[in-house]
Amino acid sequence: MKIAVCIKRVPDSETRVKIAADGKSLDEAGVKFVLNPYDEFAVEEALRRKEKAAAGEVVVICLGPAAAQESIRTALAMGADRGVLLQADKIPADPFETAKVIAAELKGTAWDLILFGRMAIDDYNTQVGPLVAELLGLPCVTAVSHLDIDGANGVAEREIEGGIEVVDFPLPAVLTADKGLNEPRYPALKGIMAAKKKPLEVKPVQPGAGTLEIVALTPPPDRKEGKIVGEGAAAVGELVRLLREEAKVL
């Protein structure tokens, strides 16, 4: 199994968002960056597939700044074989430009699987995986929470509103991993040490400007201050009255 896993470096989910002086971006001072949590499911799945096949290679590909090498090293510490950083100072606001850069890197190699996380927890675009699949002309299943592969045929489950879609697809394919697909392993000390010696190629790239232009990044509107209705079950009557008469949601 030759598997590519496309990852992203993102602010940790506990980050308190501060807006930078340009009014258009995140103030990164003091922000802890991590491997995107959904990408951990993709890395884990790739490792399990390779282990099951007892052969192959897991290559981690990341578009990002020089500091994204750290996220690649995390994936290498989990067990991936080598990494490629497509180095650009800024990730384009237009996901189609991101997809073009990643597709160009993937093109020309006979991958059995190309895995992404379902979405990045920073920009919530949920589309680079399927865009890349379209650019490469490969079949694609998004938001995969269960996966069986038998030779060149795969069966994936994906969550939809009120149910699960069971999807058949042929390999090679592009899949995006959802929570539930697996339990990602923690990198062991041995893995962390080994990761330092694994190959990590840095390729400068220049993504296009695209057609989505960021005008402003603003804090969400403050919620008006709420009130404590009371304590214990005795407060329920008043709560229901407020929900009916003041909030008008009942």
Add this chain to the structure above:
Amino acid sequence: MTTLAVLEQRDGVLRKISHEVVTAAQRLGGSVDAVVCAAAPVQGADQAAKFGADTIVTLANPAFAKYAPEAWAQALAERAKQGGYRTIVFAASATGKDLAPRVAAKLGVGVAADLTDLATDGAGLMVTRPVYAGKALLRVKVMSQPAVLSLRPNVFTPVERPKAGAAETVAVNVPAGRVTVREIKAAPAGTLDVAEAQIIISGGRGLKEPANFKVLEELARAFGGHAAVGASRAVVDAGWRAHADQVGQTGKTVSPSLYIAVGISGAIQHLAGMRTSKVIVAINKDKDAPIFKVADYGVVGDLFEIVPRLTEEIRKLHG
């Protein structure tokens, strides 16, 4: 200027989220052509007219009964090109999130995804999308031709604005895709998805053990089928609840009319996922819990006393 509004059907019945798509498409001015991929005429498709569709076209193919990602994408991309639409609007539903990028890529553009607001003015098409799970809002100028948009569910309240809604069924001939939906395993009857529910009752570690979620399920049932039970990351990671139920930055971002957080302290990644709810109620024994900072109404105390009482009161209202 005409906008193409992509409707959704399941089992041949129009999904309600389609009303939101037509309503939002209306806001762009000009006329709205609604389109739906289906095997046969879609039950309820005429409702698109009630919300402002000038025409409703069913792209019909026997293989379109279930979601056929590649074939639907091709049929829609061809339709979009033929019609010369400047803007194509999808719902950011499970299907829309999968379908919109496929169509967009065929049209050579990306998706301005998961929007909570959109408007056209002198500067062109401006959209708002929450990022960092709603901890910030990104204002984006969409310059792509065409503009492909997807809308966060439950945000664009359907507004009735009746139009002619001339209905037409067009047989489309596109190759069957490589990716095929074999079956849909339905969730147990009466289970609503948290992403689409109007009322969400979420539980956290304060529930103490998985079996105690029945207290929340009873409250959800008291709302008569409009409520879903959600969960915090802590209890999902502990295996108490399904991943599909998780609300927060690494789960679902939700905007129901009423969000009731029970036994949830309010970690920042959870607050991010639910702060756009219209009304938030928090029930927690710790009066200093961060959840009370975003809640409109808080009740401090033992959830095992408070929630059953609330269930009784709601039953009375719906009784």
